Amino acid sequence: MDRGGGRYVTLAQVAQAAEVSLATASRVLNGGERVVRPELRERVLAAARRLRYVPNAQAQALALGATATVGLVMHDVGDPYFAAIARGAIDVATEHGAVVMLGSTFRSPEREIEYVSTLRAQRARAILLVGSGFAGAEYLRPMRAELANYRRAGGRYAFVSHHDLPGDAVLPDNRGGAAAIGRALAELGHRRIAVAAGPLAMTTVRNRVDGFVDALAAAGVARADVRVVETDFSEDGGYTAAHRLVSEGLDATALFCTTDVMAVGALLALRERGVSVPGELSLIGFDDIPIVRHLTPSLSTVALDLDRIGREAMTLVLDPSTPKRARRVTIPAHLVLRDSTARVPAHPLRTRHTH
Amino acid sequence: MDRGGGRYVTLAQVAQAAEVSLATASRVLNGGERVVRPELRERVLAAARRLRYVPNAQAQALALGATATVGLVMHDVGDPYFAAIARGAIDVATEHGAVVMLGSTFRSPEREIEYVSTLRAQRARAILLVGSGFAGAEYLRPMRAELANYRRAGGRYAFVSHHDLPGDAVLPDNRGGAAAIGRALAELGHRRIAVAAGPLAMTTVRNRVDGFVDALAAAGVARADVRVVETDFSEDGGYTAAHRLVSEGLDATALFCTTDVMAVGALLALRERGVSVPGELSLIGFDDIPIVRHLTPSLSTVALDLDRIGREAMTLVLDPSTPKRARRVTIPAHLVLRDSTARVPAHPLRTRHTH
DNA sequence: CTGTTAGCGCATTCAA
DNA sequence: TTGAATGCGCTAACAG
Secondary structure (H helix, E strand, C coil): CCCCCCCCCCHHHHHHHHCCCHHHHHHHHHCCCCCCCHHHHHHHHHHHHHHCCCCCHHHHHHHHCCCCEEEEEECCCCCHHHHHHHHHHHHHHHHCCCEEEEEECCCCHHHHHHHHHHHHHCCCCEEEEECCCCCCHHHHHHHHHHHHHHHHCCCEEEEECCCCCCCEEEEECHHHHHHHHHHHHHHCCCCCEEEEECCCCCHHHHHHHHHHHHHHHHCCCCHHHEEEEECCCCHHHHHHHHHHHHHCCCCCCEEEECCHHHHHHHHHHHHHCCCCCCCCCEEECCECCHHHHHECCCCEEEECCHHHHHHHHHHHHHCCCCCCCCCEEEECCEEECCCCCCCCCCCCCCCCCCC | CCCCCCCCCCHHHHHHHHCCCHHHHHHHHHCCCCCCCHHHHHHHHHHHHHHCCCCCHHHHHHHHCCCCEEEEEECCCCCHHHHHHHHHHHHHHHHCCCEEEEEECCCCHHHHHHHHHHHHHCCCCEEEEECCCECCHHHHHHHHHHHHHHHHCCCEEEEECCCCCCCEEEEECHHHHHHHHHHHHHHCCCCCEEEEECCCCEHHHHHHHHHHHHHHHHCCCCHHHEEEEECCCCHHHHHHHHHHHHHCCCCCCEEEECCHHHHHHHHHHHHHCCCCCCCCCEEECCECCHHHHHECCCCEEEECCHHHHHHHHHHHHHCCCCCCCCCEEEECCEEECCCCCCCCCCCCCCCCCCC
C-alpha cells in the first residue's frame, strides 16, 4: 500500500473554505436532517462543489462503525450460472445503496476462506457465499470458525446452495429437479442411464445425483444400471466424461449432466464421436443457463431462476431482522424438455465399440 | 448504515491481552519488519490468534492513506463478454493482493458515473472502466470531471474499449477485426449486406461498423448496398433486428452483428422465419464468446482474447509507474470462419416477402 | 442552530 | 527494542 501522489479534499478543507465549523459542514453534506440555516447550508454546498469534495467512505465507516460493503464470493464469475446470480445480487445491493466486493475462488476452498477473511477485515456488512460448499474437515472447520467470528462481530452471511454449515440459505430445489429428470427419463423408457457428475465432494452435486438416482429407483431402475462418472465441474469435465463413456462402449440410452455447462461439453464430445442426440442418446442438463436453448438439439434441462436466486439471497442478507432460526428459501426447479431428450429407441443398440 | 450488534476485536485488545503496548502489537501484526523481540512477538501472535483478531482494513487505510481496493465497472456482469473480462481482471487483482469492487451499470451512463463517484469515495486505488463509452456531452462532461478529480487525488484508471476520454486503455482491434469480416464477406461474393448494430452512440459499435463498411468499400461494395439497422446491444436486439430485416424483404446475402450476443438472437429469429443459415444468409458475429462455437451452425466471428483483455487492463492499472503519455494496449482480433458463413449462392434470391 | 471536543482503529513519529 | 503521543477524515455527543 503506497500512498498515492495526490490528495483528496477533506471535510475540514470544505468547512474552512465555507467559513463554518467542521461539524456544520458534516451536517449539511452527510447528515440527513436539515438543521442548518439555509445561508450556511448554501455556503457549504458551494464550497464542496467548487472543491469537488467526495466524502471518505473509509473514515465514515470508521466513525459510524458500519460499512455499506457487501461481499459476494463465488466459484467463477466467468461461468454463466454464477454470472447470472451475480447480476441479480448486484442489482439488489445497488438498490440498497450497498457496494459489492466480488471474489472469484476458481473452486479453491482455500481461496474461499481467504475471501471471507478479507471481507471480515473490510468489515463488510454482509457476505454471500454462492456455489456449492465443499465437504471435508480441512474446509469445514476453518470456514465454520471464520463465519462464527464474523457473525459474532455482527456480520451477516448467507449461502446459495447447501454448505453443511449453519446459516441462512437460498436453496435451489436440486433434489426435486433431479428427481423430475429421473422420472421423465424413466417414463421415456430409459433403463440404462449414465450420469456425468461434478466432484461428489460438492453438496450440490450430491443432491442432484441422489435425487436422480432415488427417483429412478422409485421408477424401477436399479442403482446398478446407473453409471455415475465423476469428473470436473466444467465444460471440459462434461466433454471428458462423454468421451470416456463412449470409449467404454456406451451402454446407456440417456446421459444426465449435473450442470448445463457440463452438458455443453458432453454434446460436443458426442458430436465428435458421431453419437446422435437424442437419436442414440438422450441428453439432459441442469440450471437452464441462457445459451442452452440455442443449441442444436436444444437442451432439455431443469430451469432455475438464476437472477431471482441472486436477488433473494442478497435480500435475505440485507434484511436487518434477525430471526432465531436459520432461514431457508427454496427456489423451485422445473423441468424443461426440449429436443435433446426422446423416447428410448424401440431396438436400442446394446453396446458400441468405437476404436 | 446501522451499527451491527456485535463488536470486532481491536488491536488494543490484543495488545492488552498480550501485555504489550499498542505500538508493539501493531508492529508484529501489521508491520513487515522484525524489530520486535521474539518473546513479545510470540505473545502478541498468540493473543491475536486466541482472540481471532482481524485487522480493520478501513482503519489501516485511513492511517496509511492508501487502499487495496480496485474498482471494476462494467455494463453487465451477466453478459458472457463482460463476465470473461471480469474473470481475468479479478484474477490479476487477487494476485496483487487487491480487493475488487464490482459495479454493473446495465448500460446506464448515469450509473456509470455514480459508480466512479462511489469508488472515489471508497478511495479505490484504481478503477477499470470496461465496455464501450458513450457519446454525448451529458455523459462525457461529468465523466471527464470525475476522472480528472480522481486522477488529481492520486487515483489511477484505465479503459477497456474506446471512451473518447483521456487515459490508458486496452483496445480490442475493433476496426481491424471488422475490416477482416468485410473483406471475407466480399471475397465470398457477398454484395448486398446487412448490419445489426448496437447503439451507434457507443464507440465500439461505431468502430466496428466503420471498419466493416470501409473494408467493404475498398472491396468494391458501395455504402448504399450496406443496410445498417441500429438496435439494442443485446440478444433481444439481434433478434428484433433480424425479424425486421426479414419482414422488410431480406435484400441481403449476409448479416454482420456487431456482437456475438446479438448474433445469437439473430440466429434464433432467422430460424423462426425459416431463413437458412448459411444457405440463404451468411451470419457473422464479433467477440467469440465461449458458446458460439456450439451453435448450429457454429458461428463465424472475430475472436478476442477476453480473459487477456481483463488481465492486461488490470495489470496496466496496477502498474505503479506513471508514464507521461496515455498508454494503449491493442488486443489483436482474428477472424474465425466457422459454419455460419458461406459463399454467396450462385443464383441469389432477390427479395423475400414473408407475410 | 452552531461550534468544540472526543473518539472510531490503526500506523507512526518521537523519546525513553 | 519498546512505549506514549499524534493524526488519518469523519460523526456524534455535548455545550453554547
